Amino acid sequence: MHSEIKEVLISEKQIQEKCKEIGAQLSEEYKGRFPLAIGVLKGAMPFMADVLKRVDTHLEMDFMDVSSYSGMKSSGEVKIVKDLDTQVEGRDILIIEDIIDSGLTLSYLVDLFKYRQANSIKIVTLLDKPAGRKSAIKADTIGFEVPDEFVVGYGLDYNEKYRNLPYIGILKPEVYGG
Ligand code: XMP
Ligand code: MG
Numbered sequence: 744m745h746s747e748i749k750e751v752l753i754s755e756k757q758i759q760e761k762c763k764e765i766g767a768q769l770s771e772e773y774k775g776r777f778p779l780a781i782g783v784l785k786g787a788m789p790f791m792a793d794v795l796k797r798v799d800t801h802l803e804m805d806f807m808d809v810s811s812y813s814g815m816k817s818s819g820e821v822k823i824v825k826d827l828d829t830q831v832e833g834r835d836i837l838i839i840e841d842i843i844d845s846g847l848t849l850s851y852l853v854d855l856f857k858y859r860q861a862n863s864i865k866i867v868t869l870l871d872k873p874a875g876r877k878s879a880i881k882a883d884t885i886g887f888e889v890p891d892e893f894v895v896g897y898g899l900d901y902n903e904k905y906r907n908l909p910y911i912g913i914l915k916p917e918v919y920g921g
Contacts, residue, residue, distance in 0.1 A: 744905070748896075748912040753887055755909040758869075758897060759793065761886045765867060766797020768884065769837070772865075773800050778835040783848065784808040784825065785906065786841030786898040790869040790886075794839065802837075805829045811848050821851040831859035841898045842870040842889070846880035853880065870894065870911065887911075893919075 780802050782791040795802065808825035836856050843849055849866060856864050866882040874891035889911070895901050896908030901919060905912075 744908070747905075747915055747918045748908070749915040750913045751910050752889060752892075752894060752913060753897075753911040758790075758886070758910065761869075762790070762793040763797050765794050765884055765886065766799075769794070769867070770797070770799040773798070773802065773835065773837070775800070776835055777801050777803065778837045779803045779805060779829055779831070780837045780839060781827065781852075782806045782839045783841070783852070786900070787839045787869075789898045789906075790841060791839045794867065803829065807852070809848055809851065811845075821848055831856050831861050833860065833862050836861045836864045838864065838866045840866065840868040840882075842872060842894070843868050843880065843882055844872045844875035846876050846878040849882075850878040850880045869897070870899075 780791070780795060782788060782804065784806050795804065805827045806825065807823070807827055809821050810824050811821045838849065838852055840849060853864055867884040868882045869886040870889050871882060871885045872889050872891060892913050893901070894911050895905035895914055896911045898906050899911065900906045901914060
């Protein structure tokens with residue numbers, strides 16, 4: 744599987760150090776509170792686990808699955824595949840994402856949680872791809888900025904593969920027929 748990767752963009756070590764750093768920052772920010780951390784499935788799963796295990800305050804976890812992507816292109820249309828089990832009203836929401844590309848997924852989620860009367864909403868994303876932006880959304884915390892390339896690994900997939908890589912990489916073009 745690793746032979747299908749052209750280049751490692753962000754190493755396992757860099758990711759783990761960043762998770763420690765963000766975890767410490769969130770521990771300060773949410774001290775004495777009980778935030779609701781919401782992971783956006785499936786991509787945010789490894790990042791969410793690695794960041795939240797570094798957070799030194801009580802928190803609740805829930806997951807949402809929304810889809811706007813098939814293959815390598817965003818359809819631009821967001822739909823809820825799995826909703827939360829938890830009430831959002833009055834809660835401090837911490838959205839955890841793998842990557843912000845167009846920003847359409849997150850602007851949809853932020854609007855939804857505002858409508859559901861969250862007390863506060865913060866966004867933590869492992870990756871930011873500013874070149875893809877189609878909405879005005881900005882994350883409160885960004886792990887790494889990435890160039891305008893399709894990246895895989897550490898939660899991010901190409902046709903459901905590569906999510907289990909411990910690093911972020913770029914696929915060889917022959918893998919997707921490019
Ligand atoms: P938007 O465009 O709504 O997209 O900000 C967010 C979701 O799109 C997926 N995405 C990617 N997945 N490599 C991937 O594997 C990429 O380079 C990439 N860019 C966007 C991802 O699921 C993200 O949550
Ligand atoms: Mg995602």
